[in-house]
Structures are given as structure tokens and as C-alpha cells.
Amino acid sequence: MKHATLFLLAGSCLFAQDLSVLQPSARILFQGDSITDGNRGRTADPNHILGHGYVFVIAAKYGADYPDRRLTFLNRGVSGNTVANLAARWQTDTIDLKPVVLSILIGVNDLDHGVSVELFEQQYDRLLADTVKALPNLKLVLGEPFSARVGRYDNEHWDDRVADLKKRQAVVAKLADKYHAALVHYQKAFDEAIQRAPADYWIWDGIHPTYSGHQIMADEWIRTVSQFWH
Secondary structure: OHHHHHHHHHHHHHHOOOOOOOOOOOEEEEEEOHHHHOOOOOOOOOOOOOOOOHHHHHHHHHHHHOHHHOOEEEEOOOOOOOHHHHHHHHHHHOHHHOOOEEEEEOOHHHHHOOOOHHHHHHHHHHHHHHHHHHOOOOEEEEEOOOOOOOHHHOOOOHHHHHHHHHHHHHHHHHHHHHOOOEEEOHHHHHHHHOOOOOHHHHEOOOOOEOHHHHHHHHHHHHHHHHHHOO
């Protein structure tokens, strides 16, 4: 019983970990594709406005932990988006919203649509350069694209897919370093999770996480951000 109590206390302390980057009145914006979109509502209905995924989990936790800070969480992920799609709507969906923290997860659709690694890097680099120019005090969080060998991706081409995906993950890491962004290693988090349960428990179709997978993403985002801005 004593050990159980200590474990619960340790767990509650970890759960209550502060995120210093979430200052009073901060606007925290999440951008990306369908993984971020999470089937979010397109109205002001607060039940659905953040979607049903990692964005909702993060916002729910820190909105409840810091009600006095009046934090605003925003989701502008759009299913199917590539970097070029982000760029086309960036002024309205990002710059004009004036976020304090901007979290981006993009890349898997670029891979699946045949966008070369070189073009992916050029477009992403340009997007980030334009963003920090417009919002010089912005705190950036970049998530690496990820995948799992499940469903239609469980085939003889998997090794080629992994090789291409790793190049894109390296691009995101390079850009995170260039723009002083926190880098969220989602692939590593899922690879570790897959040691505990089958891949389709976490990512049901090779790209989109289950509710359990979205919790893995939220935990990794929180861990990364809290360590980066401690």
C-alpha cells in the first residue's frame, strides 16, 4: 500500500508538470494534416472545435490545469494537407491568428503524393522563414512525420517507405535546429509503444492513430515541450 501511494504521488506530480511556455493569454495553434485535424468541427461549438485527437488531449489538460491563464488553444489542421497546402492558407490560418506557440505536424502526405524530399525541405523551409519573419517572438514545435507497418502499408514496399520517411524526419530535425524549435519524436514514441502492444493498437491504418495512439502523441508533445522550455 505504501509503495502504491508513493507511485500515485509521483504520477500526479508528473501529470501536474508546468509548461512555462504557456504564459497567460497565450494562443497555442496546432497545424497539420488529418492527424491534427482529428475531424474537428468548423463552427464555434466548443465540444468539437479541437477535434478528437492529441490536440484535444493537450488542450483539455492544460486548459483545466491553468484556468487563471486564460489560454486559447486553436486547431487548423486540414485532412490531406501537404506543405504546399499549408502555404496556400498560411496567412489566414496561421499568421493572422498571431499564436504565441505554433505546433506543426506535416509530411506524410508529401511522401504519399510523391513530393520529393528536396522539394519538401525547400517548401517547409520557406514556410518557416516567412512565419518567423512575420511572428519574430513565436515559439515553434515541429513534429516528425511517422508511420507504422499496418494495413495497406504492410507489404513488400515497407522498407522503401521507411527509408523515404527517415529522410523526411531528418529534414524536420534539421529545420527544428535551424529555427530553434522543439522537435517531437513521434516515430520513436510509437516505436517504443509498439513494444508494448501491436502496431494497430496505436495506429490503426499505418498513418492515423487510435485514441490510445493520440495519448502517446500528447504525452510525447508535453514531455518534449516541457524539456525544451524548462
